[in-house]
Amino acid sequence: MPQVSLTVNGKPASAEVEARTLLVELLREKLGLTGTHVGCDTSQCGACVVHVDGMAVKSCTMLAVQADGAKVTTIEGLAAADGTLHPMQEMFREHHALQCGFCTPGMVMTAIDLVATHPDGLTEEQIRHGLEGNLCRCTGYHNIVKAIAAAWPLMHGKGMPAAAE
């Protein structure tokens, strides 16, 4: 069976996998990182989004062997060692950007990528378009959009946004 070695949340990890093992299965079942969720398993919902070499991708649509040698960040890798939340997580909390929370890990990982790739600003329309690949079945998009807009100045070092309503 193929052996894969990768860096997950800053730490080296390796495991023996089948060729057909998906990256999300490696993360959840072999490495015990169950923060990454499997929602639809058909590449549509985005609950499984993780960062692979800095890119937000669907870990249910990538083979574990394709991630050999890659640097992977999951939702577990965002908070600081002392437990301080990533600004995006903090804004999701502040704006109550979740109902059941199932889609949240993928939403947060996509949102961080979205903010990071828009250093010059991010409109509400761009946020909504950017979330095209992430589904929230509670239809809680409104607060998710607010949280992402609020995280933008924090991630780009522009100070604190206005408090939540």
Added chain:
Amino acid sequence: MYDFAYQKPASIADAAKLLADPEAKALAGGMTLIPVLKQRLNKPATVVDLSKLGLAGITVSGGMVAIGAMTTHVTVARSAEVKKAIPALASLAANIGDRAVRYRGTIGGSLANNDPTADYPAAVLALGATIKTNRRSIDADSYFQGMFATALEPGEIITAVEFPVPEKAAYVKFPNPASRYAMVGVFVAKGPKGVRVAVTGAGQNGVHRHTAFEQALTKSWSAAALDGIATPSAGLNSDIHGSAEYRAHLVGVMAKRAVAAAG
């Protein structure tokens, strides 16, 4: 998913050898192949990963934009060179699938698969691009051979796509509101190969040219030139998302919008 053997060859020659086996499948970005494998719609003995063949990259020179087969959609969408030379192509790439798909999906994968609702085939056909493979060059008009069918032979691998820079071009699609695939997408171009109009999403045989629109736009490049030219619904898809007649109507609307956007 059925299990398979995984190979990641380091040379095109080795990849071609592996892919000469009819039981082998090429893996580019995997945005179609992996979902297909998960649904057990395909059962390859070997999956051949093309990511180590050095096929990614963009070069623009001499009125030609060459895009390596393993170049991802996001790379094309963000390329300053593509945005300058063929903005319609960068904008098409920026609207394929969703963000996560665009980080993995590749131009070569899209063209080899030739999904009848894919975006890139419309650009390739309308711009009169050339598909470069490990064996030959294939012009766009002979490359697309129907739904999921192409001129590629077993063991033949797309290495790059060469687009002649047009004078004007634009792509407008009507995405299915749920899947975001093009129900109808129209790419219009006026360039070194003349005026060409390619339609994706609508036809039962995949991407095709719209010669009536091409003739009208050759006489006068304006949205108004398409007034009164009916698109026959014969041969167009009819499904729960829309009838063939509806799609025929959309072809006209998308084409006019594309001509207006191209300026």
